Amino acid sequence: MIINSVDRKIIYLLQGDLPLVTHPYKKLAQELGIDEEEIVARIKVLQEQGIIRRCCAVLQHQKAGYTANAMVVWKVAAEEIDSLGQHVAGYPFVSHCYHRYTSEEFTYNLFAMIHATNEENLLSNVEKISQHPGLSDYQIIRSVRELKKTSMQYILD
Amino acid sequence: MxxxxxxxxxxxxxxxxxxxxxxxxxxxxxxxxxxxxxxxxxxxxxAGIIRRIGGIINARGLGWVTTLCAVSVPEDRIEEIAQRINAEPGVTHNYLRDHELNMWFTLIAPSYQEIETIIDKIENDIALPIHNFPAAQTYKIKVSFDMRRGMIYDNK
Missing domain, CATH: 1.10.10 (Arc Repressor Mutant, subunit A)
Structure with a gap:
């Protein structure tokens, strides 16, 4: 993918943390010799192109009160996986949901990240999902320790 | 709050x-x-509640490839292997989990070939097999939480 130098600078700025000032794009605009409106317009184009999903605040969900989080995996029949995947994705407490290729030893193919404010709610959320036909074979895989969590630096200045 | x-x-x-x-x-x-x-x-x-404000870059929109990997790591090698895996800049998340496959990490690279090269390199260094679970289909990626629906802060 070829991206021009202005867009590279914009992506570089957006992959980090925007400055908390009244005009967050002003410094970059001055550096590039363009006006702030143009930067905002470029960001909109990058969104339309699907390079930037969206601009938003990223929360640290444990500190935001969502302390119970787990990865849940289901073993699902291949012909049902798309409809079941979309079903699971429909729950508001599911943040990520994927059909993944498996390995010989690990054959659970539907993956979801599930969040709740406490352990009891987490379990009831998982049970709620798994009562659905086709989703009875599952494992809850909890995180014990965070070993690394960063945002990817796609563009290195 | x-x-x-x-x-x-x-x-x-x-x-x-x-x-x-x-x-x-x-x-x-x-x-x-x-x-x-x-x-x-x-x-x-x-307070650490907001990690950052910025853009969510779509790895695939940039032509990059992502995957989820898992390894079964013996208890006494956890630190050493975590260090080796985390040293890869394409590893963005790594968690110890309560499963026989106890170390799970996400890997991002500019191509699938590079993903495989990185996995091979890590496997070679740690002498343990890595399970690679690339996504066949993405149904949802949305990390936002309703701060008002929860009862979490109501008593504080």
Whole structure:
């Protein structure tokens, strides 16, 4: 993918943390010799192109009160996986949901990240999902320790 | 954290206004001054509730490839192997989990070939097999939390 130098600078700025000032794009605009409106317009184009999903605040969900989080995996029949995947994705407490290729030893193919404010709610959320036909074979895989969590630096200045 | 903070968090998670003065727009939506909104966000950042405000870059939109990997690591090698895996800049998340496959990490690279090269290199260094679970289909990626529905902060 070829991206021009202005867009590279914009992506570089957006992959980090925007400055908390009244005009967050002003410094970059001055550096590039363009006006702030143009930067905002470029960001909109990058969104339309699907390079930037969206601009938003990223929360640290444990500190935001969502302390119970787990990865849940289901073993699902291949012909049902798309409809079941979309079903699971429909729950508001599911943040990520994927059909993944498996390995010989690990054959659970539907993956979801599930969040709740406490352990009891987490379990009831998982049970709620798994009562659905086709989703009875599952494992809850909890995180014990965070070993690394960063945002990817796609563009290195 | 009060109702205004929760409202700001809900709005900011959904969408950061794409305008020249985004905090001014946000301030109007919560009916507060821009200065107050900036101050509140600064506090939420200091408290670690907001990790960052910026863009969610779509790895695949840039032509990059992502995958999820898992390894079964013996207890006494956890630190050593975590260090080796985390040394890869393409590893963005790594968790110890309560499963026989106890170390799970995400890997991002510019191509699938590079993903395989990195996995081979790590396997070679740690002398343990890595399970590679690339996504066949993505049904949802959305990390935003309703700060008002939860009862979490109501008693504080």
């Amino acid at each position: 009060d109702d205004v903070d929760r409202k700001i968090l809900n709005l900011l998670q959904q969408e950061f206004p794409l305008t020249v003065e985004p905090y001014k727009d946000l301030a109007q939506r919560v009916d507060r001054s821009e200065a107050e909104v900036l101050e509140r966000i600064a506090r939420l950042k200091e």
